[in-house]
Amino acid sequence: MEKPLVISGVQHWFGEAEARKQVLYDIDLVVEKGSLTVLVGASGSGKTTLLTLAGCLRRLEAGSIRLLGQELYGASEEQLIACRRRLGFIFQAHNLHESLTAMENVRMGLEVHGVAAMRNWREACAHVLTSVGLSERLHYLPAKLSGGQKQRVAVARALIGNPEIVLADEPTAALDGESGLQVVSMLKRLGRERGTTTLMVTHDARILDRADRIVSLQDGRIIG
Amino acid sequence: MSGFLEWLLGRLPVGWLQLVHNKARFASALAGVAFANILVFMQLGFFGALMGSVALPYQQMDADVLISSSDMNTLADAGPLPRQRLYEALAVNGVADATPLYYGKLDWKQADGTIRGLDVFGIDPAKPAFRFLRDNSKVKVLTLADHALIDIGTRNVVGDVLARIERGEPYAFEAKGRTLSVDGVFRIGGGFTTDGYLIVSDQTFLRLFPQRFAGAPNHVLVKAQPGVAARDLADRLSAVLPAYDSQARPVDVVTAREQAFQSTQRPVGMVFGFGIIIGTLVGSIIVYQVLATDVADHLKEYATFKAIGYRQGFFLGIVFEEAMVLAVAGFLPGVVISVLLYRLVAKATSLPLAMTMERPFIVLFGTLLMCGLSGLVATRRLARANPADLF
Numbered sequence: 222m223e224k225p226l227v228i229s230g231v232q233h234w235f236g237e238a239e240a241r242k243q244v245l246y247d248i249d250l251v252v253e254k255g256s257l258t259v260l261v262g263a264s265g266s267g268k269t270t271l272l273t274l275a276g277c278l279r280r281l282e283a284g285s286i287r288l289l290g291q292e293l294y295g296a297s298e299e300q301l302i303a304c305r306r307r308l309g310f311i312f313q314a315h316n317l318h319e320s321l322t323a324m325e326n327v328r329m330g331l332e333v334h335g336v337a338a339m340r341n342w343r344e345a346c347a348h349v350l351t352s353v354g355l356s357e358r359l360h361y362l363p364a365k366l367s368g369g370q371k372q373r374v375a376v377a378r379a380l381i382g383n384p385e386i387v388l389a390d391e392p393t394a395a396l397d398g399e400s401g402l403q404v405v406s407m408l409k410r411l412g413r414e415r416g417t418t419t420l421m422v423t424h425d426a427r428i429l430d431r432a433d434r435i436v437s438l439q440d441g442r443i444i445g
Numbered sequence: 446m447s448g449f450l451e452w453l454l455g456r457l458p459v460g461w462l463q464l465v466h467n468k469a470r471f472a473s474a475l476a477g478v479a480f481a482n483i484l485v486f487m488q489l490g491f492f493g494a495l496m497g498s499v500a501l502p503y504q505q506m507d508a509d510v511l512i513s514s515s516d517m518n519t520l521a522d523a524g525p526l527p528r529q530r531l532y533e534a535l536a537v538n539g540v541a542d543a544t545p546l547y548y549g550k551l552d553w554k555q556a557d558g559t560i561r562g563l564d565v566f567g568i569d570p571a572k573p574a575f576r577f578l579r580d581n582s583k584v585k586v587l588t589l590a591d592h593a594l595i596d597i598g599t600r601n602v603v604g605d606v607l608a609r610i611e612r613g614e615p616y617a618f619e620a621k622g623r624t625l626s627v628d629g630v631f632r633i634g635g636g637f638t639t640d641g642y643l644i645v646s647d648q649t650f651l652r653l654f655p656q657r658f659a660g661a662p663n664h665v666l667v668k669a670q671p672g673v674a675a676r677d678l679a680d681r682l683s684a685v686l687p688a689y690d691s692q693a694r695p696v697d698v699v700t701a702r703e704q705a706f707q708s709t710q711r712p713v714g715m716v717f718g719f720g721i722i723i724g725t726l727v728g729s730i731i732v733y734q735v736l737a738t739d740v741a742d743h744l745k746e747y748a749t750f751k752a753i754g755y756r757q758g759f760f761l762g763i764v765f766e767e768a769m770v771l772a773v774a775g776f777l778p779g780v781v782i783s784v785l786l787y788r789l790v791a792k793a794t795s796l797p798l799a800m801t802m803e804r805p806f807i808v809l810f811g812t813l814l815m816c817g818l819s820g821l822v823a824t825r826r827l828a829r830a831n832p833a834d835l836f
């Protein structure tokens with residue numbers, strides 16, 4: 222059976238002409254289904270870049286990424302959109318829409334799957350928000366939520382569509398240790414129960430303890 | 446409102462929620478759209494008033510076909526016709542009657558020293574050229590020398606002169622070295638080129654304008670026999686009359702031609718036409734600014750939606766939603782204020798400035814169109830971008 226995420230020979234550059242600078246060199250990485258893989262590395266080592274490439278948020282310039290059986294190199298916009306819908310992306314910043322309540326923000330993660338998915342959306346959204354401990358804050362605008370609460374709404378938004386892969390960029394940075402661990406437990410449970418695969422950037426030692434695999438990046442290269 | 450839009454769009458009305466979230470910006474955007482609407486409405490109003498005031502004297506003519514000099518552009522600038530044309534016309538099959546119309550201008554120096562410019566019609570009192578003269582009891586006095594009727598719609602008349610004439614008190618004034626007695630009123634209404642109209646007999650007209658050759662009217666008004674179409678009669682007349690000095694056209698055709706001339710060849714018409722374009726442009730720029738700023742401010746959120754898997758059409762939908770809300774919500778105050786301004790200006794200028802039935806629909810449609818186009822342009826930068834580059 223094909224692995225959910227197979228990265229091979231990926232290179233990436235930023236900038237044009239003179240300013241062109243390579244940030245990823247020959248990345249090879251295979252992620253097992255249902256596993257929690259943690260990506261570590263110093264600031265600027267290329268973690269976010271790799272994650273956004275795998276998440277179809279950036280066009281792949283060299284190398285190959287097979288995501289859920291789809292080759293991303295040279296993929297069409299439609300193919301990328303189809304892939305994005307099978308992913309849950311949790312951003313380094315929460316990226317909530319300031320005009321929408323917690324419920325509505327989460328709803329946006331469901332509505333993308335069409336009308337069929339929208340049946341019972343209230344219950345579904347409320348349920349996910351409750352599972353991240355926000356049952357009391359369903360109708361709050363982001364401005365009325367703390368940083369950690371916002372990040373938990375973002376987690377709920379990523380999980381509402383039952384993604385096959387979760388890509389998380391330091392989701393626990395804004396969370397206190399307790400709720401950070403809670404989120405990780407959730408992801409691990411989803412991995413066991415539904416085979417949801419998680420690739421996460423974090424430096425939280427307690428999460429590293431629970432990872433199935435730890436991958437280290439240094440200056441754009443995988444060192445172990 | 447949010448519920449209604451959600452039902453209408455079948456999705457969360459993100460655009461609406463975005464708009465009302467920033468109340469101050471929403472208000473200023475609405476003010477901008479309303480302002481642009483008012484601008485366009487006023488220009489359309491002036492343009493319509495120009496077209497309307499051009500048509501006013503034609504509409505009152507008791508005629509189906511107008512014979513005028515072949516180089517005529519406007520009712521006022523038509524040169525004199527040989528009187529012979531009148532008799533030639535009367536001999537054409539299908540002509541019920543024909544009557545001359547003389548056209549001149551004179552200044553009316555009022556009691557306070559201000560001057561009103563009046564357009565003077567010389568008519569045959571036995572065959573009055575205008576419909577409103579048919580049952581005007583005062584027409585008889587025109588047969589007397591130096592008697593006249595005045596347009597009760599004449600602009601900026603000092604005091605209650607017009608009201609007193611209407612009540613039956615003759616009013617005398619000096620013009621062209623003669624003393625005219627104004628004995629009654631009729632209604633046409635002034636326009637951009639004249640303050641009002643004066644009607645005198647052809648005899649009085651020739652006394653006022655002695656340089657005019659006695660037998661040469663500016664126009665000949667022709668009535669068709671029942672059942673004869675104006676267009677056919679005009680063709681028949683044209684066949685008979687020499688094309689080098691005269692032309693015969695149905696009155697509505699002459700009206701349309703002068704309206705076209707006034708709007709494309711004369712400064713006033715071009716100014717208002719240009720004003721409509723400028724108003725539309727200013728309105729579009731305002732809406733584009735609002736929408737483009739809004740897209741720029743929400744780039745992060747849109748990038749997130751794009752990362753979740755939304756298509757370009759979804760963002761277009763959001764921006765269209767905003768554009769439509771702005772167009773409709775800005776239009777409503779715009780149209781109300783414009784109607785009030787129309788009244789104010791109509792009162793101040795005695796121009797036929799009024800809201801027509803179709804104008805609001807035209808403006809609303811134009812607003813929706815410009816808002817939609819602005820939305821289209823505003824979302825363009827989202828289309829090709831990597832979501833990751835927008836955060």
Ligand SMILES: Nc1ncnc2c1ncn2[C@@H]1O[C@H](COP(=O)(O)OP(=O)(O)OP(=O)(O)O)[C@@H](O)[C@H]1O
Pocket residue numbers: 235236244262263264265266267268269270271834
């Ligand atoms: N949009 C961009 N344009 C140009 N250079 C960029 C861009 N994004 C990242 N870089 C550069 O690429 C390198 C890797 O950045 P990246 O964001 O992947 O690092 P990171 O490992 O996620 O760091 P951090 O832990 O601080 O988030 C850095 O040197 C950075 O300066």
Ligand SMILES: [Mg+2]
Pocket residue numbers: 268269270313390
């Ligand atoms: Mg990073």
